[in-house]
Amino acid sequence: MSNQSEGTSAPRSDSTTAPSDENHLSKTSALPVNEEELGETLVQNSELLQKSCWLSEQLIDAQALIAPAAVPGFRILEKLGEGKFGSVWLARETNTGKQVAIKFYTNRRNIDWALLSREVEKLAVLYTSRQIVGLLEVGWDYDPPYYVMEYLPNGSLAMLLEEGPLRPAEAVHMAKQIARGLVHAHGSGILHCDLKPANILLDQDLEPRLCDFGQSRLVEEQSHALGTLFYMAPEQADLKAIPDARWDVYALGAMFYHMLVGEPPYRSDEFESLLKQQTSLEGRLAAYRQFVREHPAPNRHRTVPGVDRQLADIIDRSLAIDPARRFPNAQAFLDQLQIRETQRSRRPLFLLGILLPVILLLCMAPLAVEAIRVSVTTARVRLTDRALESDVVSANLLSRSIEREILDRFDELLRIAQYPRVQRTVAMLADMPPAERGELNELMTSLKMEVDDRHRAEGRQLDDSWFLQNTTGVQIWREPASDVSLDENFAHRDYFHGLGEEFSPGQLPDDLQPISKPHLSMVYTSATTGRYKVALSVPIFDYDKPDQVIGVLARSIYLGELLVEYDDLLRDQYANGVSRVIALVDHREWKLLAHPWMDDEHLSKLTLQQFLSLSLDPDARNRLQSLLKLNPGSIEAAQFDRTQDYVDPVSQFDPEQYGGDWLAAFSPVASTNWIAVVQERKTDVNAPVEEMRTRLFQLAYWGVVLVFGIVVTTWLTLIMALSERPAKRRRLSKFGLSGLSFHSSNSLTSESSKDAKSSGPVSG
Known part of the structure; x- marks a missing residue:
């Protein structure tokens, strides 16, 4: 006889718990012993000890065969099994003689009453199903609680x-x-x-x-x-x-x-x-x-x-x-x-109805073509929407990553700028001749090297340069050192004054002052390398006069190199063969800041006018102007943070690689004037749809050929079967069998009738 399943949940073991003998031990150990009356403590020998153990085991086994309680209306027969919360017993209903299974919950210390009541409630709801064990009765207020269910004698699956x-x-x-x-x-x-x-x-x-x-x-x-x-x-x-x-x-x-x-x-x-x-x-x-x-x-x-x-x-x-x-x-x-x-x-039946599919195929061919067209159109729309959703996620990831990177680099500069030794050294040596700034050079170079070592350990891109300017805009320290820029005045640079524009070196405003808070500069051309880059700059305040700026500390980066890190990140994030292009745009003038095409080789061939032409088209500008007025991630923002008709600004110089329509997603980079752009070619996105369309038409074509082939083969088989009997008659006539007697003729007719009957289902 098999056990009625207790049912346990993973990752639990299905093994049952042996009956506890704590009650038995407590009862036997409570017997009174008066050692003064005995005179001395009795010691059991090995034989008595073995007998005592045997009696204890027999008592435990006997208790295991006794039901936890009597259930009104049922006669308990034997135990079926034991589980985590109690035991299951086979019983017979006294009125009908029907066998049932009774589940007692005796292990009260471990009972999860919500779990047990849930099981009973669910069985009560599902009692009408033939495929679910039926609940017959519940004794929830009894001690111990129980419920009665159907007894299934063949065990479990x-x-x-x-x-x-x-x-x-x-x-x-x-x-x-x-x-x-x-x-x-x-x-x-x-x-x-x-x-x-x-x-x-x-x-x-x-x-x-x-x-x-x-x-x-x-x-x-x-x-x-x-x-x-x-x-x-x-x-x-x-x-x-x-x-x-x-x-x-x-x-x-x-x-x-x-x-x-x-x-x-x-x-x-x-x-x-x-x-x-x-x-x-x-x-x-x-x-x-x-x-x-x-x-x-x-x-x-x-x-x-x-x-x-x-x-x-x-x-x-x-x-x-x-x-x-x-x-x-x-x-x-x-x-x-x-x-x-x-x-x-x-x-x-499919074999018998071979002709019907052919007729339906001929009738449904125009509808099938239309269905393919609708399916391809629907698939194209859905695939485009899904690609844009993915691009939006990528753009948000890119913008947040760049934001963290910029803020982290600003924090590094601020920590150095607020370092008391830096403040005192700059205050003392900022206006000194180059030969007397050795202490300042050593201090700033050592601090920069610490930051570079940390970036290398973390696998991050390094800065192009660090430099320090005094309050008049003269560069008094640079790493790596450069004779081209050192001790030159760069007060006209945006990273020095933070006014959002570049002045002519000979036409500076009279009231020009260094920045008083962290600033992300506009794109400028490096005086040492001629490359386009941006600078992150922070003011250095006097240690003794905290409200007085004594210098500007800055670090310059090539945005194109910075994006390489995130390009790899996105490629790992979407390792499904999708080719994405990431770029950065400055929304102050809608200029392209960074793009895979904008390397040294290509930029060196551009004039300043051509470089300034690398800006977004009017449609993209209008879209992004609306996006900047909305909260990122809002429902309204979803109308402007993506487009199916993006024109890459680089396409005017490299139409073969960057021409045509692109899908693009945009995400503003917080704490900056930048917008992250993630784009992918529309034709690449729709390539699976076009491939599916081609394959559908190929399959339709070969399906028609196959169906017609089957039809032709079937008709040829039928024609051969129908033409077999006349050929036999011609052979009989050739051998002179037409002059047979009436009796023979009747016999032949009879045989022919048999042939006709046997061939009837085929011909019919």
């Missing part, structure tokens, strides 16, 4: 599978019945969340019944429920996951796989070894998720004789790692099985 895998037809039948039970549960708003063979009981007809709804959740519940390893969907193995009907679909697919193969998917010695290394629940769950997602999908079911491709595809879809690719619910799973069964039963 897990016990049946211990004998080996099932035949495909049996497995399909079992899966359909389990799916019907799930459909009933899901239709009642209940998710099981812990499907496994041990929670599937078999009735007298070996039909499956779902049980153990202790981990079940209502559809609207947000609390997590753990399942059992190898039957649990990977996304369920997360303590923050929200219950989903697709969890049950995955578990159903895992059981289906187990029934065909003999073991659940992904179970291996490698995983068992990995699991033993984990010491916490979170560790085991994380190891399970990682193992399932990183290993190839199980495919042993495809090698099982009798498992056709359609059935294997149903199992594969049920076990899809991505929930979006899985069946949305048990009804969809059941529908696919029924579709498969219907298709298999109709195969002979």
